Amino acid sequence: MPELVFFSGTMDCGKSTLALQIEHNRSARGLQGMIFTRDDRAGEGRLSSRLGLETDAIEAHEGFDFYAYLVAQLSAGSRADYVIADEAQFLAAEQIDQLARIVDDLGLDVFAFGITTDFRSRLFPGSQRLVELADRIEVLQVEALCWCGARATHNARTVGGRMVVEGAQVVVGDVHKPAHGEGADDAAPASEPDAARDGTEGGATGADGAAEVGYEVLCRRHHRRRMTASAARAATLSPEVLPVDGAQPTTRTRAVVAAPANGLHP
Numbered sequence: 001m002p003e004l005v006f007f008s009g010t011m012d013c014g015k016s017t018l019a020l021q022i023e024h025n026r027s028a029r030g031l032q033g034m035i036f037t038r039d040d041r042a043g044e045g046r047l048s049s050r051l052g053l054e055t056d057a058i059e060a061h062e063g064f065d066f067y068a069y070l071v072a073q074l075s076a077g078s079r080a081d082y083v084i085a086d087e088a089q090f091l092a093a094e095q096i097d098q099l100a101r102i103v104d105d106l107g108l109d110v111f112a113f114g115i116t117t118d119f120r121s122r123l124f125p126g127s128q129r130l131v132e133l134a135d136r137i138e139v140l141q142v143e144a145l146c147w148c149g150a151r152a153t154h155n156a157r158t159v160g161g162r163m164v165v166e167g168a169q170v171v172v173g174d175v176h177k178p179a180h181g182e183g184a185d186d187a188a189p190a191s192e193p194d195a196a197r198d199g200t201e202g203g204a205t206g207a208d209g210a211a212e213v214g215y216e217v218l219c220r221r222h223h224r225r226r227m228t229a230s231a232a233r234a235a236t237l238s239p240e241v242l243p244v245d246g247a248q249p250t251t252r253t254r255a256v257v258a259a260p261a262n263g264l265h266p
């Protein structure tokens with residue numbers, strides 16, 4: 001039975017790599033896929049993985065009709081044995097309905113890949129519809145990790161190095177690239193930095209002086225506390241701890257202040 005499968009996870013957990021592997025294995029057996037994406041970091045009409053692999057893809061713009069496109073292609077004599085849709089979180093709900101119709105009416109497997117929630121922990125419309133319609137939801141096996149070592153389940157957005165919780169839902173960008181094992185505040189420039197600048201208080205800036213937008217994957221605990229790797233490091237090192245009867249903070253009081261209220265986990 002053909003299926004609509006939603007491969008979901010955080011940013012940087014290997015979704016695009018898996019999409020490329022599925023494409024590779026099937027095309028190696030003579031099958032023909034139709035590959036779609038939207039707003040990949042590598043540019044229009046590309047599906048790219050951080051492992052360095054890339055392939056051509058059909059850019060599914062706003063208003064693009066997947067079902068009509070497949071029907072037109074098949075009617076014109078093109079072959080399609082399966083469909084891959086990367087960055088599916090960016091698709092509209094009706095486009096996900098079209099993907100489901102491709103499964104039901106054209107009998108093709110559809111493999112959709114996308115992050116489930118945005119930087120505010122809210123479902124993207126495309127992901128919400130996939131959760132509603134998919135025959136199967138697969139969570140990627142390779143765990144993306146929070147800086148604390150726990151499984152990363154949430155995506156944080158940073159502007160100028162600081163985590164923000166307001167701004168446009170869609171801002172194409174990348175996760176931080178820590179240098180030499182240290183969390184770096186600077187991130188790859190995003191394509192619409194103005195849209196997400198709300199809430200910035202300074203920090204890393206790009207060549208044009210604009211605050212740079214980046215992403216970092218976190219566990220829920222640290223997403224809730226807005227504690228990115230650099231914020232955690234700053235809290236641990238900061239001499240600006242709560243004053244205790246005007247006394248200078250000791251190493252011990254610093255450590256206590258850096259710990260969370262429940263004292264269990266940094």
Ligand SMILES: Nc1ncnc2c1ncn2[C@@H]1O[C@H](COP(=O)(O)OP(=O)(O)O)[C@@H](O)[C@H]1O
Nearest residue numbers: 010011012013014015016017018049050051142
């Ligand atoms: N230099 C590297 N060596 C090994 N694995 C890497 C390297 N760089 C990235 N990866 C792997 O690639 C994954 C990101 O793959 P990608 O398909 O781009 O993710 P996604 O599409 O989910 O954002 C990382 O979680 C990591 O497992």
Ligand SMILES: Cc1cn([C@H]2C[C@H](O)[C@@H](COP(=O)(O)O)O2)c(=O)[nH]c1=O
Nearest residue numbers: 011012115118119155169170171172173
């Ligand atoms: C959390 C979040 C992410 N995005 C963007 C950033 C990237 O361009 C993609 C995710 O790509 P990946 O291959 O899964 O790393 O989504 C966004 O626009 N808004 C967000 O809230």
